[in-house]
Amino acid sequence: MKELVIGEVVRRSGLPASTLRYYEEKGLIRSIGRRGLSRVFHADVLERLSLIALGQSAELSLDDLVAMLDAEGQPDIDRQRLKQKADELDSTIERLSAIRDELRRVASCPADRHIECPSFQKMLGAVGAGGERKAGKGGLRKPGA
């Protein structure tokens, strides 16, 4: 199979060499040897990098990806995890949509006290209570507590 020195991978992938080294160190990609000092990769590293980019887009961490894309060529995909991620994306999307709508409303509302607007209030409540900005622990409690 075709081999690529790091410079070619850099050109073809658009990623800097430092990132490729970093990925290798993390175990996301493997170099199959050296040409002089330079790392040499299998051509399919490009495919793997695409997969990594996809995973990152889906907000998977590099550590998640290390677990999914095992060191041997074939990705060993954790379907359960993927489904879970898809569900997380669903709620993220829903939250972002609500916020986007509210941003548009605020941006086009002539009034200065959005805070007095019921729909705005509702939004604030939703942001504070249910959705968190990082799928985690945050947000405000209902002020009435």
Place this chain on the structure above:
Amino acid sequence: MKELVIGEVVRRSGLPASTLRYYEEKGLIRSIGRRGLSRVFHADVLERLSLIALGQSAELSLDDLVAMLDAEGQPDIDRQRLKQKADELDSTIERLSAIRDELRRVASCPADRHIECPSFQKMLGAVGAGGERKAGKGGLRKPGA
């Protein structure tokens, strides 16, 4: 108007005192005095904190928010910026939706070589080329370059 010592704000907002101090330091909120050592806030700081939470949900940075919510009570909202943010959210949402769909497909596809699937290929292309995972500079170039 009603005043709240920091402990009350902590209880009512759910945010730790360290965060409140941090926000004050950044200029996001203001304390109006001290009771002993303890900071005292206007009751409307809670409203402001909700607004900040909203902004964060919309992926605005604290610095953005400092600029929007000026130190005097009324937020001085930059409508242009909000519209822009809404548009950004639109593309984020679109990207995340595509990725979610693809994750679901991959998760339920019995084949091991998703890479050979045309729709998966297309996805990888899209992730690499157009959308970036951080609304910025990244991603892979088309491998054909």
Place this chain on the structure above:
DNA sequence: CTGCAAGTTCAAGTCGACTTGAGGTCAAGC
């Protein structure tokens, strides 16, 4: 043979949004 671009290693730095820790102060209750 010389020079240089392109690679290398390793340690440390960056960014944003906070958190943590050490050591200090203050008001209130026993």
Place this chain on the structure above:
DNA sequence: GCTTGACCTCAAGTCGACTTGAACTTGCAG
């Protein structure tokens, strides 16, 4: 008067994903 607990300040640490810098090595062109 003394302890307790809530709060304070200031500096430093954390996390993830990289980047940057210094010092060094190589292969190849001229």
